[in-house]
Amino acid sequence: MSIPTTEILIFDTSEAFRKDSSILRPALDIVSKADGVQMPVYVGVQIENPATGYMFLNWDSREHHQAAMAAPSYANLREILKSAVTSPGKMYHVIFNDHPIALKQPVTEVLLVTLKDPSHRAEVYDIFTKFTELSKKMLVFGPTLEDENVIALLGGWESVEAHQTMVANPEPKAAIERLFTLVNKDHLFHTALTTRE
Known part of the structure; x- marks a missing residue:
């Protein structure tokens, strides 16, 4: 299996997310149907400061992620994420030297x-x-x-x-x-x- 393109999202978390990260489940249900996504999605809060959250998704390629963001369902995804994410955050894509x-x-x-x-x-x-x-x-x-x-x-x-x-x-x-x-x-x-x- 080839090494995936890993999407790293670092964002400010809502209090609701800090209490229960499962509020992301509806958003992740949408993501799981995207072409080229490799489940599972990894989600967590920063140990040093729980006001910062992380999401890691592995994709077959960056192009698959870009296609998912261009899909009509992406508007719904953004709306659902508002319950957990309080800032646009920073997004990176990396092809690591080995499987993450x-x-x-x-x-x-x-x-x-x-x-x-x-x-x-x-x-x-x-x-x-x-x-x-x-x-x-x-x-x-x-x-x-x-x-x-x-x-x-x-x-x-x-x-x-x-x-x-x-x-x-x-x-x-x-x-x-x-x-x-x-x-x-x-x-x-x-x-x-x-x-x-």
């Missing part, structure tokens, strides 16, 4: 960075590859299709503490320090995702 298994872990790290200089891309990818090895392959990364200088990384962890323990070790700590001389950190938070079929 981090979404299936108890805690998912969401990191978005922007290269300070595109000439550092290979070194940043080398650092991320090292992190992948240290995380027992529970980490994936790739440039966003919207801007190749914005790179998304998803890490799968048993807990936030497990992530913090790993990055506190000397080797990853030195790599992280080097990384943040090469990139601007745009977003680094954690979420506990649930799946919606």
Whole structure:
């Protein structure tokens, strides 16, 4: 199976969504019928600040997602989402270096960075590859299709503490320090995702 195009949506959550994320079920019923979507959808709130929510959908291609957004049912979808989403949010599309298994872990790290200089891309990818090895392959990364200088990384962890323990070790700590001389950190938070079929 080919690696999907992963849609990442980061949004401000409503109080109703924070109390019960299943209010998205009618919207996800519409999405599940779209051509090219790969269910399940992963949904969660940020651990550090539950006012921020996440939705991850895997598509056969970005074009499938664009076709779904152009479909007549998309107007209904937008209306239904108003009960859960209180801002337009930010949307990214990424073809990761491997299948995004981090979404299936108890805690998912969401990191978005922007290269300070595109000439550092290979070194940043080398650092991320090292992190992948240290995380027992529970980490994936790739440039966003919207801007190749914005790179998304998803890490799968048993807990936030497990992530913090790993990055506190000397080797990853030195790599992280080097990384943040090469990139601007745009977003680094954690979420506990649930799946919606």
